Amino acid sequence: MTIIYAIDLLGTMVFAISGAMAGHRKGIDIFGATFMAFVTAIGGGSLRDVFLNIRPVWVEDGNYMLAIFLGVFISVIANKQLYSLAKTLTLFDAIGIGFFTVVGTEKSLDFGSSEMAAIMLGMFSASMGGVIRDVLINETPLILRKEIYASACLSGALLFVLLHYWGVDNGWNAFLSATLVFLIRIVSVRFNLSLPVVEMKKDSDL
Amino acid sequence: MTIIYAIDLLGTMVFAISGAMAGHRKGIDIFGATFMAFVTAIGGGSLRDVFLNIRPVWVEDGNYMLAIFLGVFISVIANKQLYSLAKTLTLFDAIGIGFFTVVGTEKSLDFGSSEMAAIMLGMFSASMGGVIRDVLINETPLILRKEIYASACLSGALLFVLLHYWGVDNGWNAFLSATLVFLIRIVSVRFNLSLPVVEMKKDSDL
Amino acid sequence: MTIIYAIDLLGTMVFAISGAMAGHRKGIDIFGATFMAFVTAIGGGSLRDVFLNIRPVWVEDGNYMLAIFLGVFISVIANKQLYSLAKTLTLFDAIGIGFFTVVGTEKSLDFGSSEMAAIMLGMFSASMGGVIRDVLINETPLILRKEIYASACLSGALLFVLLHYWGVDNGWNAFLSATLVFLIRIVSVRFNLSLPVVEMKKDSDL
Structure with a gap:
């Protein structure tokens, strides 16, 4: 519990840094x-x-707010160093979305959502913060660009639901599913991979 | 009940196609x-x-997720055919917003909202999905362009609340109100109608 | 209670005018x-x-909807006069955000949020309506431009929480905190003040 709580706060701080x-x-x-x-x-x-x-x-839990303020503070005092850390931040972000996907999927199942809804909600937990950030600064959300991001989260959430259905222990399940998200994201960034797009005339107006 | 449920799933699928x-x-x-x-x-x-x-x-109801995945599947395998169906989709969309307006208004009244809030919530139910879609892809929402869309939904929601207030049977009410939304939307698209705009200097900054 | 209720409705109407x-x-x-x-x-x-x-x-309370419809009505019949009132509207807006910050912070504390979350929720109450308005018309939200807006709300919410913690009477607290928001906002608009920005290379892609 304490490890999950600590990672949740750490993930919150990483996302706060990225927003700031x-x-x-x-x-x-x-x-x-x-x-x-x-x-x-x-x-x-x-x-x-x-x-x-x-x-x-x-x-209700003020520690999350402290994690956010800490993230803002870091972004202000260390913004120059954070550039050289850009790759490290992609790494942290990949860990963060892996963890948030798993926490989101598990929490949704715990509170009685259907398996399919839990997969979407798991992906939502990990990606919607970034979507809102990008919409606010008037940029196309990362999740809608040619990068493997939503798909990494969806894969991890799907794996979690499958292993959960097959009765795999929650700890192992969380570890394996978060690792899958992490690996898909990191490998796709490293090798610049992207998924197929449905070909359409761009100017069509449906 | 089963017919309404089926139409609700169908509407969900149509909106999923439009989003995909x-x-x-x-x-x-x-x-x-x-x-x-x-x-x-x-x-x-x-x-x-x-x-x-x-x-x-x-x-909680996984069928809605299936309807969405089915919509995505159709958009992938039939995207070329969907062009020639564009007018048919406007037709489906008009049926969809008619139905969603009615369901939204009725549900809001059932759960104790005021009549006026029910009208806004009915319009919201039918139109906010499209608004979010358009904001995400960085386009001006359809509802804010020179087309009769929000007004069709508002009219239907208003009629539903009035007939409900006058004690008209819910089935007839739903049918009449959804038909009104449908007709306003279809007639305005067919004859390219739009509503008056309040004239302002565009560069004013209030 | 009646005064707060009246001001709440008035604030709603002012924001409705600004949206319309x-x-x-x-x-x-x-x-x-x-x-x-x-x-x-x-x-x-x-x-x-x-x-x-x-x-x-x-x-549930239809009066808020009436306040909104009244705001729309005013924006239609008096849109030319509203230009000459632009400064007056900035004044009204400043009163509005002062009040909404205080109401938002107090309500959050009443419903058991942490002090820090109450500060953020107080700022949210006052500013998110404008953010959604600006995102919908595809403009950079006012809160993210070089104006003192979010910071005025944050300061007022912080003061409210501090005075609340020190046991100051709620009425005085509300008056003082709303006044602080109002003064910071008005003074910063009058003297065209802005806050320091963290210097970064604009083209960096973190």
């Missing part, structure tokens, strides 16, 4: 950047909880 | 397109349920 | 403008309530 950095890049002041950090860090999990009709965890 | 096609058009991979299909299909109804503080129906 | 005017400026028809007015007026408070897992007040 997006704000700095756009020339937004530090309070605006704090706003960006907040919606990026809590967006995905909160949307999942709202759909499950439960209260998001950060509303 | 928007993804294909933008060159998004199939998992990204699945994401688009999902938010388009469940966006409006989910927002309504979240405001009513109840759990969206797709969280 | 944004719609008129973009050449959206009057139903689309009503839609814009609605999401602008109820966006922030609704999001706060959704995170607190309670039902937004406008769902």
Whole structure:
């Protein structure tokens, strides 16, 4: 429990850094950047909880807010060093989405969602924070660009639900599913992989 | 009940197709397109349920997820044929928004919303999925373009609330109100109608 | 209670005017403008309530809908006069966000959120309506531009939580905190102030 809790806070902080950095890049002041950090860090999990009709965890547990403020602080004092860490951050992000996918899928199943909805909600938990961040700064969301991101999360959520269905121990399941998300994401970034697109005339207006 | 349920699933599938096609058009991979299909299909109804503080129906009923996956599948295997069907899809969409407006308004009244809020929530149910779809692909939402869309939904929701207030049987009410939405939408597309706009200097900054 | 209720309705109307005017400026028809007015007026408070897992007040209380429709009506019949009132509207908006910040922070504390979450939710209540409005018309949200807006709300929410913690009477607390938001916002607009930005290479891609 304490390890999962610690990783959850760490993931929140990593996403807060990514949101705050997006704000700095756009020339937004530090309070605006704090706003960006907040919606990026809590967006995905909160949307999942709202759909499950439960209260998001950060509303009552102040530690999540501290993790976000810490992320903003790091983004301000270490923004130059963070550039050289860009690859490290992709690594952290990959760990983060792996973990958030698993936590999101498990929590959805625990609160009585169907298996299929749990897969979508697991993917949502991991990716919607970034989607909201990108929509706010008026960029095409990462999840909709030619990168393997949504698919990594979907694969991990699918594996978790399958292993859960087959009665695999939750700890091992979490480890294996998060690792799958991580590996797909890292390998696809490393080798610049992308998935097939359905060919269409771009100017068609359906 | 079974007919309404079937139409609800059909509407979900039609909206999923429209979301997935928007993804294909933008060159998004199939998992990204699945994401688009999902938010388009469940966006409006989910927002309504979240405001009513109840759990969206797709969280527990896996059939809605199947309808969405089926919609994505159709958009992939039949994307060329869907062009020639464009007018048919406008037709389906008009049926869909008619039905979703009625279901949304009725559900809101059932769960204790005021009449006026029910009208807005009915319009929301029918139109917010498309709004989210268009915001994600960075286009001006259809509802905000010079087309009669929001107004068709608002009219139907208003009629439903009025007939409900006057004690008209729910079945007839649903049929009449959905038909009104459908007719307004189809006639306005056919004859390229639009509503008056309040004239303003475009560069004013209020 | 009646004064707070009246101000809440007045604030809702002011935000509805601002949403409808944004719609008129973009050449959206009057139903689309009503839609814009609605999401602008109820966006922030609704999001706060959704995170607190309670039902937004406008769902049951029809007066909020009347306030919104009145705002739309005013924006239609008085849109020319509203230009000359632009400064007055900035004034009203500043009063509005001051009040909404205080109401949002207090309601969050009342419903058991942590102090830190209450500060974020207070800022959310005041600013998210405008964010949604700007995202819908495809503009960079005001909160993310070089203006002191989020920071005014954050300061007021922080003051409210501090005075609340120190046992200051709620009425005085509300008055002082709302005044702080108002003053920071008005002074910063008057003297064109902005906050420091973290310097970054704009083309970096983290």
